[in-house]
Amino acid sequence: MASKKKRTKKQSSIPAGLLPSFKANNELARYVDPDELKNGGRVSSGAFLPNPGDTYLSVNSTEVESLHDIQAYYRTTLHKGVGPVIAACRKISDYNNAGNFAGISITFSNSNNAWEYGTSQGPKPAYKHRRTPISYSHCGVEYINDNLNQLALKKISRRLAGKILKRRA
Amino acid sequence: MPELRTEIGMLAERYLQAMNEGQASFGETATDQQRTTRTEGEYRLPGLCMVSSSAVEAATDVIFGASLETNALHDPFWSEGQNIQIIATDRTSIDPIATQIDKVLAYQDLPEFGNIIFLKPAASKPTEAVPEAIVQNWQFLANAGLSEKVYLFLLRLAKKEPGWRGEGSQPLDYRSLANFLRFWRSVREHAVEPEFVLVPSGNLQAEWYKDDDQFVELEFQQDNRCLFGLFDGESVLEGAADVQELLAFLSARNFEPLKWSYGE
Numbered sequence: 418m419a420s421k422k423k424r425t426k427k428q429s430s431i432p433a434g435l436l437p438s439f440k441a442n443n444e445l446a447r448y449v450d451p452d453e454l455k456n457g458g459r460v461s462s463g464a465f466l467p468n469p470g471d472t473y474l475s476v477n478s479t480e481v482e483s484l485h486d487i488q489a490y491y492r493t494t495l496h497k498g499v500g501p502v503i504a505a506c507r508k509i510s511d512y513n514n515a516g517n518f519a520g521i522s523i524t525f526s527n528s529n530n531a532w533e534y535g536t537s538q539g540p541k542p543a544y545k546h547r548r549t550p551i552s553y554s555h556c557g558v559e560y561i562n563d564n565l566n567q568l569a570l571k572k573i574s575r576r577l578a579g580k581i582l583k584r585r586a
Numbered sequence: 587m588p589e590l591r592t593e594i595g596m597l598a599e600r601y602l603q604a605m606n607e608g609q610a611s612f613g614e615t616a617t618d619q620q621r622t623t624r625t626e627g628e629y630r631l632p633g634l635c636m637v638s639s640s641a642v643e644a645a646t647d648v649i650f651g652a653s654l655e656t657n658a659l660h661d662p663f664w665s666e667g668q669n670i671q672i673i674a675t676d677r678t679s680i681d682p683i684a685t686q687i688d689k690v691l692a693y694q695d696l697p698e699f700g701n702i703i704f705l706k707p708a709a710s711k712p713t714e715a716v717p718e719a720i721v722q723n724w725q726f727l728a729n730a731g732l733s734e735k736v737y738l739f740l741l742r743l744a745k746k747e748p749g750w751r752g753e754g755s756q757p758l759d760y761r762s763l764a765n766f767l768r769f770w771r772s773v774r775e776h777a778v779e780p781e782f783v784l785v786p787s788g789n790l791q792a793e794w795y796k797d798d799d800q801f802v803e804l805e806f807q808q809d810n811r812c813l814f815g816l817f818d819g820e821s822v823l824e825g826a827a828d829v830q831e832l833l834a835f836l837s838a839r840n841f842e843p844l845k846w847s848y849g850e
Binding site for chain 2: 459471495
């Protein structure tokens with residue numbers, strides 16, 4: 418009983434009702450390895466490729482959590498707690514455009530009030546809130562995953578790369 | 587003092603050329619600076635000794651100390667048991683040394699330098715400092731004519747461990763690096779050195795980027811194929827091809843895209 422109370426108290430520290438809306442202008446932050454940042458501050462397309470086995474592209478919503486907090490999460494999980502961290506922020510509309518260019522049909526469903534992408538099993542949510550115990554803002558770009566063919570993945574990643582929209586903390 | 591200086595990695599080819607042109611000689615003080623930088627850890631590479639044929643006999647004690655797991659480490663910058671590569675100006679001068687170090691894996695005639703012997707770092711004596719992708723491509727790398735800066739960046743990428751970009755991300759695959767090096771050998775006279783990135787699948791990607799409208803990306807896969815993207819400001823070409831097909835395609839464009847670089 419005591420532990421249940423404790424758990425309830427811990428959950429209440431999370432910002433109440435703060436969920437990502439995934440509106441077109443909202444941004445998603447993607448971790449950038451220092452070696453993926455190239456001359457002129459360009460972010461390589463490699464930063465936007467999923468890992469083998471990934472079922473979605475791991476990102477964080479800046480709508481839910483500040484970029485500073487997101488970078489602190491990256492620092493903890495991917496930088497062993499030290500050093501500057503780079504995050505590439507792209508709008509939902511950028512992701513949509515990149516996906517559409519690669520032949521994925523991404524449309525807004527008024528009935529579900531969400532972006533969806535077409536699959537052989539019917540439409541599925543294009544973006545999902547996938548919070549973890551240590552990252553409340555963690556989300557998935559669902560149509561970018563390791564099952565997608567390589568050419569499509571490359572087309573998407575090339576259209577998310579390049580722009581100098583990096584942020585470093 | 588024997589006429590011998592140690593050198594690192596891919597500087598050897600450039601060094602030998604400079605020697606041939608009378609711009610450098612064994613024993614010049616530049617190596618002292620490189621020795622200093624090696625102590626910082628970044629340069630813990632398999633060693634490379636350059637030995638002039640006339641100096642071999644006088645220098646062998648140093649070479650043995652450098653290359654074998656002996657107690658006689660005359661050169662403090664060599665680690666005990668460190669793998670080594672030796673280059674000499676002729677074969678006969680190096681054979682006695684080679685037999686005591688490791689078997690000679692390849693002899694290669696490079697007309698511009700005379701006979702040069704390459705010793706691959708011994709697989710039987712792996713060191714933590716030498717990633718597999720580098721070891722497997724040692725000779726290709728030695729002949730690639732890449733700058734020290736690029737070589738060290740490739741080494742840095744090759745040192746990334748499984749999971750470097752989160753669960754599932756792979757270290758550099760030696761076959762992908764070999765694929766790039768074969769490609770590079772065919773285009774290097776027409777191209778500037780690209781930027782590199784390791785992609786999560788373990789493939790090496792080379793990028794010639796001028797701006798957001800003009801760039802080329804080539805992801806070298808593990809089977810002689812390449813995923814390419816060419817953006818020239820007017821058209822976009824993306825796909826997958828054999829490296830030979832890609833070479834023909836780029837040749838038809840006089841390799842111009844491979845001359846793109848940021849800030850040119």
